[in-house]
Amino acid sequence: MSQRGFDLTQLRTFVAVAESGSVSAGAERVFLSQSSVSEQLKKLEERAGQPLFVRSKQGVSATPAGSRLLDHARRILAMSEAAFEDLQGRSLDGELRIAITDYYRPHDIARILKTFCEQHPRLKLHVTVLPSSMIDSKADDDTSFDIGLSLRLVTGQPRAASKRSGAASTVVRREKLLWVCAADAAPRPAAPYQLVLLPSSCQLQRFVVKLLDEHKVPYLISHSASGVAGLQLALKAGLGISCLNESSIGGGVVACATGIGLPALPAVEFHLLPGRLGESEHVSNARNALMRLFA
Incomplete structure (x- = not known):
């Protein structure tokens, strides 16, 4: 046969x-x-x-x-992974709270989380999208979430350790940061740039403003969105330029041409926050499983 x-x-x-x-x-x-x-x-x-x-x-x-x-x-x-985890005694059940920055692979994150749920069908998942600054500030508050994934700029500085566990976060992904605009509305050099930004609570948007000020690049804030999805829509509509990590660039939005007076941008990393002291085995196993998917 x-x-x-x-x-x-x-x-x-x-x-x-x-x-x-x-x-x-x-x-x-x-x-x-x-x-x-x-x-x-x-x-x-x-x-x-x-x-x-x-x-x-x-x-x-x-x-x-x-x-x-x-x-x-x-x-x-997913079913193969679930069967293996079950036989190894690592199958997850109960409830799990995850906080994720909306810059992380917005076009893929739903599929990634669906795969995670398929691998662990007895697990009840609660997902919250938060600014990275809020995720980092609540890293040691076990009442907010169990596992956090945040975005950080690559500055060359050592990663800060958790106040409680003393461990550093784990980098699961690194991406380029790019100046972006509508595919049919490329900005011209030497003109005040129309900026599309998120609120000042977003560390990435604060960095953009500071960078342009330091390089004396003229700009006007033309639109303020509440999240990455709104930012993508405003960019697609041609309301201005902004910066996004590669995986969050949507249809109708492209990287700006080089040589138009915009300063160079660093890379960004997505950090999976470390476990807290006294963390349950359930959460530790979930973090390890998510680490493989997020990477």
Whole structure:
């Protein structure tokens, strides 16, 4: 009897490539060489009996069959992970409170959290979106949330340790920070820039204003949004420019051209806050599981 079904390793590689948009980026995520990834994808397509990717110089994109398999693959991998965790005695149940900055992969975060819930079906999840400054300030307050994920600028300074646990946060992702604008409304150099910003409670927006002031770049604040989603809409509408990390740039918004007088920007990192002293094993196990997904 011929073998039916798919190989989990090939599915994991397939998902990594599909989500990252290129073989090279996918290879980094699964810690394999590009040639090994290409070989796995070839075998998976042979098993599926049809192409799963359209390949171009810009990377890869899923075919209709690839998109259908991607949905199945995510569920299969989540169920496999859930079964393993259960047999290892690490299956999660009860309730868990997570605080997440809205700069973190806004187009993917719902899928990531859905995968987490599928891996731990007995867990009741409560998610709150908060400014990073608020997440950091409440890091040692166990009445606010159990696990926090915040954004920080890469300044070269050592990461601060938690006041209670003494441990430093864990970097799960690093991204470029870019000046962005509407795809059809590129700003011109030497004119006062129209800025689209979040409230001053956002550390990233405070940094932008300070940076422009230091470089004596003329600007006017044309629009103030309450969150990243509103910021994206204002940018898409052509109301001004702002800065966003790569994964939060939405459709109709592009990186501004270089050489128009805007200062260079640092990178940003997403930090998973450390556990508190006396933290339950339940929360520690959840943090470890989330760390793999957030990365």
